[in-house]
Amino acid sequence: MTKQIIFSIIFIFATACSGSLAQKDVEKTITEKVVLVDTIPQIRKYVLAYPSFIAKDSANYIIWKDGTKMIYDDGLEKSDFDKKLNSPDLEDQLEIKYKKGENYSLPQINEDPGRIRFEPLFKKMYGQNSSEVAKNLVTINWLPSSVNKKLRVTKINGVAEKIQAISNELDTLDHLHKYLDNPGGTYNWRKISGTDRLSVHSFGIAFDINVNKSNYWRWDKNPEYPEYRNQIPLEIVLIFEKHGFIWGGKWYHYDTMHFEYRPELFIN
Numbered sequence: 657m658t659k660q661i662i663f664s665i666i667f668i669f670a671t672a673c674s675g676s677l678a679q680k681d682v683e684k685t686i687t688e689k690v691v692l693v694d695t696i697p698q699i700r701k702y703v704l705a706y707p708s709f710i711a712k713d714s715a716n717y718i719i720w721k722d723g724t725k726m727i728y729d730d731g732l733e734k735s736d737f738d739k740k741l742n743s744p745d746l747e748d749q750l751e752i753k754y755k756k757g758e759n760y761s762l763p764q765i766n767e768d769p770g771r772i773r774f775e776p777l778f779k780k781m782y783g784q785n786s787s788e789v790a791k792n793l794v795t796i797n798w799l800p801s802s803v804n805k806k807l808r809v810t811k812i813n814g815v816a817e818k819i820q821a822i823s824n825e826l827d828t829l830d831h832l833h834k835y836l837d838n839p840g841g842t843y844n845w846r847k848i849s850g851t852d853r854l855s856v857h858s859f860g861i862a863f864d865i866n867v868n869k870s871n872y873w874r875w876d877k878n879p880e881y882p883e884y885r886n887q888i889p890l891e892i893v894l895i896f897e898k899h900g901f902i903w904g905g906k907w908y909h910y911d912t913m914h915f916e917y918r919p920e921l922f923i924n
C-alpha cells in the first residue's frame with residue numbers, strides 16, 4: 657500500500673467521522689474501491705450516502721436537514737426474514753451486505769441485500785405519493801444511438817444523471833445491446849404484487865433493463881426454493897454498480913433485469 661493510499665484512507669475516515677463527507681467523496685470511495693472494513697458505524701452510512709438530505713446521526717437516530725429525527729433501531733424482535741421484510745427499520749435495511757463486483761458467490765437462502773427497505777426513508781427523499789414523486793421525474797434518453805428510448809426517472813440524488821452516464825457507456829458496447837433493448841420501465845407507483853409493500857419503482861430510482869432476458873424468482877416452478885437463473889452479463893452489472901446501483905441478480909429471490917440506486921449498500 658503506498659503512502660498516498662494510506663493518506664487517502666485516513667483522510668476519508670476522518671471526514672467520514674466528522675459527518676462532512678460530500679457526495680463526490682462518497683462516489684470516490686465507491687469507484688476507487690477504498691475499503692474501510694468495519695470503520696464506519698452502520699447508521700452513518702445513511703449520512704454518507706444521502707448527504708443532500710441527512711445531516712448527521714445521533715445515538716439511535718438519523719437527523720434530517722429539515723430537523724426530522726428518524727429512528728435507526730426500533731428495538732423490536734424480528735425473528736425471521738419475512739418480519740424484517742414486512743416491518744423493517746433502518747438497521748434491518750443494512751443487515752445483509754451487498755457484494756460489489758465480480759467476485760461473489762450465488763446467494764444463500766434469503767440473502768437479498770437491498771430487498772429489505774424502510775419505506776419512510778424513500779418516501780421522504782423521493783416523494784410521499786405518486787404526484788409528489790412525479791414532480792421530480794425527468795426524461796432520459798436510453799442508449800440514444802442504438803435503442804433510443806425515452807424513460808422517466810427521478811432527478812433526486814442525481815439518479816437521472818447517473819442513469820444517463822450508465823446509458824452513454826452502454827451505448828458504445830454493441831455486444832450488450834440485445835440485453836438492453838426492451839426496458840421494462842422505470843417509474844411506476846405500485847405495490848409489489850401479492851404484498852403490501854411498495855415497489856421501489858414507485859420512487860423512480862429503479863430500472864428493469866430487458867423483460868425478454870429476465871429471470872424472476874416468482875416465475876420459478878418452485879418459488880419457495882427458487883432455482884437460480886440468470887442471462888444478464890456481469891459486464892452490465894459492473895457498470896451499474898460503479899454508479900451506486902445494486903443488481904437484483906445478486907438476490908436469493910432473484911430479479912435479474914432489476915437495478916436500483918442504493919448508495920448506502922456500497923459503503924463499507
Ligand SMILES: [Zn+2]
Nearest residue numbers: 862863864914
Ligand atoms: Zn424492477
